Amino acid sequence: MSRLTIPKTYKLFIGGKFPRSESGHTFEVSTPKGEFLANAAAASRKDARDAVVAARGAFPGWSGATAYNRGQVLYRVAEVLEGRAEQFVEEIRQSEGVSVRAARAQVENSIDTWVWYAGFADKYAQVAGNGNPVSGPYFNLSTPDPMGVVVALCPQGSNGQSLLGLSASVAPIVASGNTVVAVSHASQPLSAISAAEVFATSDVPGGVINVLTGNPAGIMPWMASHADVNGLDLAGADQVSAPDWEKAAAQTLKRVQGPSHEIPAPSLHRITAFVETKTVWHTQALG
Amino acid sequence: MTFLDYAPAPESTAILDIKPSYGLFIGGEFVDARGDSFATISPSTEEHITTVGEANAADVDRAVKAARLAYDKTWSKLSGSERGKYLFRIARIIQERSRELAVAETIDNGKPIRETRDVDMPLVAAWFFYYAGWADKLEYAGLGPKPQALGVAAQIVPWNFPLLMLAWKIAPALAAGNTVVLKPAETTPLTALLFAEICQQAGLPEGVVNIITGAGGTGASLVAHPGINKVAFTGSTPVGRSIAASLAGTDVRATLELGGKGANIVFDDAAIDQAIEGIVSGIFFNQGHVCCAGSRLLVQENIHDDVLHRLQRRLQTLRLGDPLDKNTDIGAVNSKAQLERISALVDAGEAEGATRWSSDCVLPAKGFWFQPTVFTNVHTSHRVAQEEIFGPVLSMMTFRTPEEAIAKANNTPYGLSAGIWTEKASRMLAMANALRAGVIWANTFNKFDPASPFGGYQESGYGREGGRHGLAAYLEASDQKAGGR
Numbered sequence: 001m002s003r004l005t006i007p008k009t010y011k012l013f014i015g016g017k018f019p020r021s022e023s024g025h026t027f028e029v030s031t032p033k034g035e036f037l038a039n040a041a042a043a044s045r046k047d048a049r050d051a052v053v054a055a056r057g058a059f060p061g062w063s064g065a066t067a068y069n070r071g072q073v074l075y076r077v078a079e080v081l082e083g084r085a086e087q088f089v090e091e092i093r094q095s096e097g098v099s100v101r102a103a104r105a106q107v108e109n110s111i112d113t114w115v116w117y118a119g120f121a122d123k124y125a126q127v128a129g130n131g132n133p134v135s136g137p138y139f140n141l142s143t144p145d146p147m148g149v150v151v152a153l154c155p156q157g158s159n160g161q162s163l164l165g166l167s168a169s170v171a172p173i174v175a176s177g178n179t180v181v182a183v184s185h186a187s188q189p190l191s192a193i194s195a196a197e198v199f200a201t202s203d204v205p206g207g208v209i210n211v212l213t214g215n216p217a218g219i220m221p222w223m224a225s226h227a228d229v230n231g232l233d234l235a236g237a238d239q240v241s242a243p244d245w246e247k248a249a250a251q252t253l254k255r256v257q258g259p260s261h262e263i264p265a266p267s268l269h270r271i272t273a274f275v276e277t278k279t280v281w282h283t284q285a286l287g
Numbered sequence: 288m289t290f291l292d293y294a295p296a297p298e299s300t301a302i303l304d305i306k307p308s309y310g311l312f313i314g315g316e317f318v319d320a321r322g323d324s325f326a327t328i329s330p331s332t333e334e335h336i337t338t339v340g341e342a343n344a345a346d347v348d349r350a351v352k353a354a355r356l357a358y359d360k361t362w363s364k365l366s367g368s369e370r371g372k373y374l375f376r377i378a379r380i381i382q383e384r385s386r387e388l389a390v391a392e393t394i395d396n397g398k399p400i401r402e403t404r405d406v407d408m409p410l411v412a413a414w415f416f417y418y419a420g421w422a423d424k425l426e427y428a429g430l431g432p433k434p435q436a437l438g439v440a441a442q443i444v445p446w447n448f449p450l451l452m453l454a455w456k457i458a459p460a461l462a463a464g465n466t467v468v469l470k471p472a473e474t475t476p477l478t479a480l481l482f483a484e485i486c487q488q489a490g491l492p493e494g495v496v497n498i499i500t501g502a503g504g505t506g507a508s509l510v511a512h513p514g515i516n517k518v519a520f521t522g523s524t525p526v527g528r529s530i531a532a533s534l535a536g537t538d539v540r541a542t543l544e545l546g547g548k549g550a551n552i553v554f555d556d557a558a559i560d561q562a563i564e565g566i567v568s569g570i571f572f573n574q575g576h577v578c579c580a581g582s583r584l585l586v587q588e589n590i591h592d593d594v595l596h597r598l599q600r601r602l603q604t605l606r607l608g609d610p611l612d613k614n615t616d617i618g619a620v621n622s623k624a625q626l627e628r629i630s631a632l633v634d635a636g637e638a639e640g641a642t643r644w645s646s647d648c649v650l651p652a653k654g655f656w657f658q659p660t661v662f663t664n665v666h667t668s669h670r671v672a673q674e675e676i677f678g679p680v681l682s683m684m685t686f687r688t689p690e691e692a693i694a695k696a697n698n699t700p701y702g703l704s705a706g707i708w709t710e711k712a713s714r715m716l717a718m719a720n721a722l723r724a725g726v727i728w729a730n731t732f733n734k735f736d737p738a739s740p741f742g743g744y745q746e747s748g749y750g751r752e753g754g755r756h757g758l759a760a761y762l763e764a765s766d767q768k769a770g771g772r
Contacts, residue, residue: 127429132754134736135413142740142754145723230745243536250531252700253524253543253746269764276702276744277751280719283730 010040010189012047012213013196015054016206022046027214029190032097040189043212045222048181051210055149055179056228058207063146063177067122074118074175076202081111084198088163088191095190096160106160110167116266117171124176124271132279139282144275146177147255148230151223153183153216154192155263156236163191168263169235170209172270178231181210183220185236189213217241224248231274235260297611298400302387305477308338311346311500312483314353315493321345322501327476330397331610331619331654339476342499347468347508350497354439354466355514357494362466363436365492367423374419374461376489381412384485388478392450393610395477397619397655398573400611410735411454417737418458421758425463428755434762436464437540438516441509444479445522446472446621447576447677453479455752456519457496458737463761465517466495470509473502474622507533515539517761521578524675524701524746542750542760544578544742546675547703550696551581551732552686552718555590557708561730563597566681569706569732571605571659574620575679578747579704581732583672585692588685595663595683602646602659609651617648620655620678629657629678636662636671641682667698675701689714693721702744706732725751 010029011018020026023044029037043051062070081088085107092103125144132140150173155165162185173180184192196211212219216236223229224245232249234242237259246256257273264270308324310317320340327336342350362370381388388411389403396403425434440460444452449471460467471479483498499505503526510518510530520530521544534541551569553562569581586594610618620626637643645658657678665672665682672682686692696705705724709715719727725743728734735741735753742751750760 130740130755132736132738132740134734134739136734136736138731138734140736140739142756145744147744239536246535247532250528250535253528253531253545253748255749258538276725277740277742277756278719278725278727279740279754280727281729281731281734281739282715282719285730 007038010038010193010213012041012043013193013199013209013211014047014051015057015210016200018196021214022050029095029187031094037095038190040193040213043214043219045219048212048219048222049226051181051212052149052223052226052228054207054210055181058179058205059148061205062174062179062208065177067125070175070177071118071121073203074114074121074171077198077204078111078114078118080198080202081107081114081195085111088194091190091194092160092163095188096162098160102160106164110163113164113167113266114171117175117271120268120271121175124268127268128272128275134281137284139284140279142277142279144176144272145278147274147276148178149181149228150178150231150233150274151181151183151229152233153220153236154185155260156185156216157263161263162188163195164263165236166192166195168266168270169233173233173274174208176271176275178274179208181212181223183216183236184211184213186214186216220245221248224254225251227252229254231255233257233274235264293614295609296613297609298390298393298613300390300394300611302390305337305391309476309480309500310340311342311350312480312496312498313346313350314497315487317483320500325473327395327474329394330621331394331651333653336395336477339480339500342470342501342505344508346499347505347512350468350499351439351441351509351512351514353494354468354497357492358438358466361492362495363464367425367464370461370464371419371422373489373491374415374422374458377485377491378412378415378419380485380488381408381415385409385412388450388481390611391481392478393618395475396446396449397610397621399615399618400613401615402573407448407451410737411450414451414454414458414737418462418758421459422462425762428758428762430759430762430764433765435765437761437763438465439514440465440467440517440519440761441512441515442467442469442519443506443509443522444469444471446475447573447578449475450478450482452521453482459752459757460519460761461495463758465761468497468499468509470499470501470506473500476500510534517541519760520544527748540760542742542752543748544752545746545748547578547580547701547743547747548583548673548675548699549579549581549704549706549724550583550585550722551706552585552692552696552708553587553590553594554709554711554714555587556710558710558730559590559594559597562708563594563601565706565708565730565732566598567601567605570681571602571617571679572733574618574657576621576625576677577733579726579733581704581706582676582681584681584683585686585695586683588687591685595661598661599644599646602661605646605648605659607648607650607656607658617659617679620657623655625677626655626657629676629680632671632674632676633660633680636669636682639669639671641665641669641671667695673699689718693718697723700746703747704728
């Protein structure tokens with residue numbers, strides 16, 4: 001005798017909470033063969049703005065945490081992901097229509113991505129910073145500083161990489177102390193919302209990572225022009241939309257990373273793309 | 288005669304040999320512009336200096352093609368050490384001709400000879416020396432084993448430090464293996480044209496450096512040219528925005544050094560006399576035509592009156608006048624347009640209720656001048672507290688706690704510079720940590736060095752110039768596309 005299962009309601013993740021879209025809109029998520037999986041929340045412009053407010057609120061605490069602490073939290077994400085790996089394998093297998101083996105490889109890659117960036121949180125400043133031998137009695141040091149709120153449109157490829165795309169986008173942004181609003185894979189959003197459950201139980205402070213599901217074309221223009229957003233990662237943007245969003249971002253001189261054809265491999269560049277270099281001249285004097 | 292009176296001590300202009308007109312420097316030689324020509328005048332006397340060509344779109348195209356040809360045929364094929372030797376040669380020639388360049392800069396820009404001679408030209412030479420040494424060490428730039436040059440760099444520099452900004456742009460670009468097309472500001476083309484002669488004296492291969500003169504239209508054509516790989520711009524935030532927008536959807540890299548409204552923060556335990564000197568150099572250096580100027584003075588409330596009194600007394604001793612005079616502290620405002628902008632913002636400050644004080648120095652009859660000016664009773668919402676004035680105008684505000692100072696200092700869409708004056712090291716470090724600015728000076732202000740990265744947060748632009756970071760801005764890792772801006 002089979003038991004009737006309890007399906008999950010997939011909602012947004014904003015400020016550490018799981019609200020439905022304020023618009024009341026949802027969209028149907030299906031397998032590639034068209035079988036119904038879930039009704040996901042369709043984030044509105046207001047939801048996106050709420051997510052920016054939450055991310056801005058979380059920025060002082062997260063950027064002010066020690067780099068060691070941030071590394072520990074990112075590692076904790078990997079730990080909790082590992083513990084729930086089978087759930088993600090199943091979810092990805094269904095929603096992306098890939099083999100168990102491919103789904104497992106994606107989950108393992110995602111976990112390893114979090115571990116890689118976790119280990120860089122307290123080291124990247126040593127590589128990206130500089131002591132500068134200026135001509136004068138000054139102790140001059142350049143250090144990277146997180147830039148603030150970054151909005152990331154996760155990779156949208158069709159080849160079954162929704163969780164890896166989210167991980168590869170979000171982990172480097174938050175490793176340095178930024179907070180993020182992540183816009184998930186549009187048609188395969190389930191693993192992103194399940195990942196939000198992982199963030200919610202991994203000591204990631206509320207608001208540091210916010211996850212929106214829905215139509216990127218309805219969310220991204222507002223994020224690109226939002227005056228309280230500092231950076232824009234357009235990894236998942238198509239070649240048609242990206243220039244428009246980049247143009248909108250130019251009005252507030254946001255730092256923009258352009259579309260990426262592949263899932264960005266772990267790299268220092270992914271971290272430094274969203275930091276500012278701060279150079280301080282300290283005057284030296286004995287008296 | 289009081290102790291402040293002095294006999295005139297003008298630097299001679301006999302050292303200059305300025306031609307009656309200059310063409311564009313393209314492909315290693317001066318050629319006639321196909322567009323119009325325009326005059327450059329001395330802002331201190333309004334006298335005609337020389338006539339220069341105005342590059343039109345066809346000229347821009349010719350210059351970009353010359354730079355591309357030089358990149359493909361010559362410069363990208365040279366070893367790093369050979370490129371470096373050219374830069375060392377340029378640095379030496381700049382040192383040899385530094386007095387001539389200083390005089391030229393002073394008459395074309397209006398800034399005091401004391402500054403062009405002692406600040407601008409030594410830094411110009413230092414910039415070329417510093418980056419010359421990088422040319423054969425690119426694998427240490429932090430981009431992996433074989434970083435690649437980007438190609439042709441389009442560079443647009445402002446009028447406030449004409450030759451120094453040229454050096455900031457050209458030295459790292461050439462060291463990294465790029466070729467350049469550079470446009471100086473329309474009011475200060477002279478030293479860039481002299482630099483073209485220096486390139487000839489150094490035997491720099493033709494087309495590696497191209498100098499085209501013109502105004503905003505020339506710059507817009509250059510930035511929009513499909514043959515460029517990099518834009519480096521120093522100038523206003525509105526123009527920076529339009530450049531960023533015009534590059535949307537392309538893979539042209541950009542460095543933008545834009546406006547600022549720097550906070551200079553003075554705590555009550557600071558060495559006040561030193562702080563006064565820092566306040567003065569922060570906003571009255573170069574007539575306040577400095578993007579990283581300390582134009583907002585934040586003083587701890589209990590020392591406000593003392594600081595204001597000492598500052599006013601000090602400002603009364605500044606000598607305003609002939610920029611060629613070796614005793615001059617404050618030179619001419621660079622142009623009539625800039626003088627009008629300063630005057631309009633100062634009028635707005637008075638209209639909004641801030642209290643204006645100006646030193647009572649006598650302004651010369653001819654030329655463009657503005658007295659050192661301090662606003663008190665300034666609210667954070669006043670235009671003089673929010674907008675970049677780019678002139679010798681200081682807006683003074685107060686704070687009680689370090690937290691309030693941080694909140695007020697960071698209350699701006701800009702984020703270029705900040706200053707901290709305190710004798711307490713732990714507080715100074717905590718302040719530096721909390722301030723959202725790309726360059727922070729602790730117990731000093733307006734210091735520059737080729738080894739030190741410079742550039743801003745937020746709407747002060749993106750990218751860094753100077754140091755290893757400034758070199759990386761002209762390179763791409765060979766194993767991955769750096770992407771982004």
